[in-house]
Amino acid sequence: MTYPRRHFGRGRSGGQRANKIRYMQVDPRMLIKKAEPREAHAYLPQHTFAELGLAEILAGNVAAKGYTTPTAIQDQIIPAILTGRDAMGLAATGTGKTAAFLLPILTKLLRDPGQKALIITPTRELAAQIVEEGRALSRTARLYFAIVIGGMNINRQISDLRRHPQIVVGTPGRIKDLTERGELRLSEYATVVLDEVDRMLDMGFVHDITEIVSRLPSVRQSLFFSATMGDKARAVAATFLHDPVVVQTESQRASDNVDQDIVKLEGRNKIDVLHDLLIQPGFDRVLVFGRTKHGMERLSRTLTERGFRTAAIHGNKTQSQRQRALSAFKNSEVKVLLATDVAARGIDIDSVTHVINYELPETYDDYIHRIGRTGRADKTGVALTFID
Numbered sequence: 001m002t003y004p005r006r007h008f009g010r011g012r013s014g015g016q017r018a019n020k021i022r023y024m025q026v027d028p029r030m031l032i033k034k035a036e037p038r039e040a041h042a043y044l045p046q047h048t049f050a051e052l053g054l055a056e057i058l059a060g061n062v063a064a065k066g067y068t069t070p071t072a073i074q075d076q077i078i079p080a081i082l083t084g085r086d087a088m089g090l091a092a093t094g095t096g097k098t099a100a101f102l103l104p105i106l107t108k109l110l111r112d113p114g115q116k117a118l119i120i121t122p123t124r125e126l127a128a129q130i131v132e133e134g135r136a137l138s139r140t141a142r143l144y145f146a147i148v149i150g151g152m153n154i155n156r157q158i159s160d161l162r163r164h165p166q167i168v169v170g171t172p173g174r175i176k177d178l179t180e181r182g183e184l185r186l187s188e189y190a191t192v193v194l195d196e197v198d199r200m201l202d203m204g205f206v207h208d209i210t211e212i213v214s215r216l217p218s219v220r221q222s223l224f225f226s227a228t229m230g231d232k233a234r235a236v237a238a239t240f241l242h243d244p245v246v247v248q249t250e251s252q253r254a255s256d257n258v259d260q261d262i263v264k265l266e267g268r269n270k271i272d273v274l275h276d277l278l279i280q281p282g283f284d285r286v287l288v289f290g291r292t293k294h295g296m297e298r299l300s301r302t303l304t305e306r307g308f309r310t311a312a313i314h315g316n317k318t319q320s321q322r323q324r325a326l327s328a329f330k331n332s333e334v335k336v337l338l339a340t341d342v343a344a345r346g347i348d349i350d351s352v353t354h355v356i357n358y359e360l361p362e363t364y365d366d367y368i369h370r371i372g373r374t375g376r377a378d379k380t381g382v383a384l385t386f387i388d
Contacts, residue, residue: 030364031260031261031262031367031385031387032260032261032262033258033259033260034259034260035256035257035258035259035375035380035381043071043072043075045069045070045071045072045075046075046076047070047075047079048068048069048070049062049063049067049068049069049070050063052070052074052075052078052079052082052103053078053079053082053107054078054103054104054107055106055107055110055111055141057110057138057140057141058103058106058107058110058137058138058141061136061137061138061139061140062103062137065136070096071095071096071100071249072091072095072249073089073091073095073096073097073100073247073249074096074097074099074100074103076247076249077089077100077101077245077247078100078103078104080245080247081100081101081104081105081221081223082104082107082108084221085221085243085244085245086221086222086223086224086241086242086243086244086245087223087224087244087245087246087247088223088224088225088226088237088241088244088245088246088247089101089223089224089225089226089247089248090225090226090227090228090229090246090247090248090249091225091227091247091248091249092227092249093196093227093348093372093376094348094350094376095249097195097225098129098130098133098195099133099137100225101119101193101195101223101225102130102133102134102137103137105117105167105191105193105223106134106137106138106141106143106167108191109143109166109167110138110141110143113166115166115190115191116165116166116167116168116188116189116190116191117166117167117168117189117190117191117192117193118167118168118169118170118175118186118189118191118192118193119167119168119169119170119192119193119195120170120171120172120175120192120193120194120195120200120209120212121169121170121171121195121196121200122171122172122195122196122199122200122203122205123171123196123199123203124149124150124151124152124171124319124322124323125322125323125326125348126195126196126348127147127149127169127170127171128147128149128323128326129348130169130195131145131147131169134167134169143166143167144163144164144165144166144167145165145166145167145168145169146160146161146163146165146167146168146169147160147168147169147170148160148161148168148169148170148171148174148175148178148184149170149171149174149319150171150173150174150319151318151319152319152320154174154177154178157174157178158178158181158183161178161183161184162183168184168189172200172205172208172209172212173205173208175208175212176208176211176212179212179215186212186215186216186217187215187216187217188217189216189217189220190217190219190220190221191220191221191223192216192220192221192222192223193223193224193225194209194222194223194224194225194236194240195225196225196226196227197224197225197226197233197236197237198226198227198228198229198230198233199227201230201232201233201236206232206236209236210236210239213236213239213240222240222241222242222244224236224237224240224241224244256375257375257376257379257380257381258355258371258372258374258375258380258381258382258383259380259381259382259383260371260383260385261382261383261384261385262384262385262386262387263277263384263385263386263387264387264388265386265387265388270358270386271299271302271303273386274288274299274303274356274358274386275303275306277354277356277384278303278308278335278336282353283335283353283354284332284335284351284353285329285332285335285349285351285352285353285354286335286336286337286352286353286354286355286356287336287337287339287352287354287355287356287373287374288336288337288338288339288355288356288358289338289339289340289341289355289356289357289358289359289361289370290338290339290340290358290359291340291341291359291360291361291362292340292359293314293315293316293340294316295359296312296314296338296339296340297312297314297316299312299338299358300312300338303336303338308335308336309333309334309335309336310334310335310336310337310338311324311325311328311329311334311336311337311338312325312337312338312339313325313326313337313338313339313340314339314340314342315340315342325337326349329349330349338358341361341362341366341369341370349373350376351376351379352373352374352376352381353374353381353382354374354381354382354383354384355370355371355373355374355381355382355383355384356383356384356385356386357370357371357383357384357385357386358386359386360385360387367385370383371383
């Protein structure tokens with residue numbers, strides 16, 4: 001079995017682009033592993049949401065969503081943030097960390113309407129999800145959000161900023177661009193969140209983050225959230241935080257809660273094999289990964305013709321098209337979401353039952369990131385990889 005490692009030798013010859021891929025050998029046994037969840041031991045929170053000291057309107061919205069018991073990260077870090085201290089939260093995606101910083105920030109802004117908050121996150125999709133969750137948590141409150149991300153009209157975002165929103169959520173590149181244009185004045189933000197720091201650094205945003213942090217007011221509340229803490233993340237934390245409260249919750253590696261297996265094609269038509277899987281019971285919310293934009297778009301059309309409710313996200317889609325596809329998948333309006341690796345950065349959707357590697361990714365690390373989209377929040381997921 002071969003496994004694509006990296007692209008090289010790209011050029012044009014005779015009007016055609018030559019794309020060569022170097023492969024490395026991978027033992028299929030690396031892709032077969034039973035989920036090994038730890039023995040369940042329920043976290044016993046010290047507070048209910050009603051006891052956390054949130055603004056009354058927020059507590060009501062949380063109750064209306066049916067939430068009564070905070071997660072470990074919420075229970076431990078919300079009281080610390082409400083005191084005004086800097087805070088570092090180390091917790092895996094899917095543990096409720098977005099609400100862990102949104103709820104105290106929204107409480108702070110409701111009690112002091114003159115304040116502003118800036119939330120910096122690695123991907124467009126994650127920024128949109130934060131805004132969506134923030135609006136739901138602050139429903140009927142007079143708090144206004146602006147989203148500043150690449151891939152969308154910058155003039156519309158400038159217009160939104162000129163309306164003086166209390167909460168700005170954005171990606172590093174667009175935040176830096178708007179700052180340099182004088183449209184985003186970082187000195188006005190007394191509360192700043194760096195979210196998914198490890199992923200931002202993996203994506204090469206270290207210089208943008210360093211520059212943004214250097215322009216922030218010296219007197220501020222800084223909140224830092226990451227799943228892991230490498231040397232680069234520690235360096236960012238050292239310049240960003242002052243005497244922080246540190247909360248680290250127990251977490252497993254993304255792959256620990258995932259049943260991994262291979263599907264041998266053995267000469268069978270690949271689309272037929274995928275079709276036969278998707279009609280089986282339990283394949284309720286399926287994420288299918290492939291390598292190319294055109295390949296995923298063709299596969300989406302083929303599955304739609306076969307009667308499946310599908311959507312695709314890839315680099316040829318506009319940001320609004322990608323967001324509509326994610327929302328449809330999240331709301332179970334479509335059963336199958338097809339994605340390329342780059343477009344799927346930032347997908348954070350609960351209850352993905354299966355990840356199917358229709359085509360292998362470029363690296364084993366990418367494989368681990370793919371399968372980490374399922375098996376979240378103590379649920380067991382399934383990852384299947386097609387091999388010839």
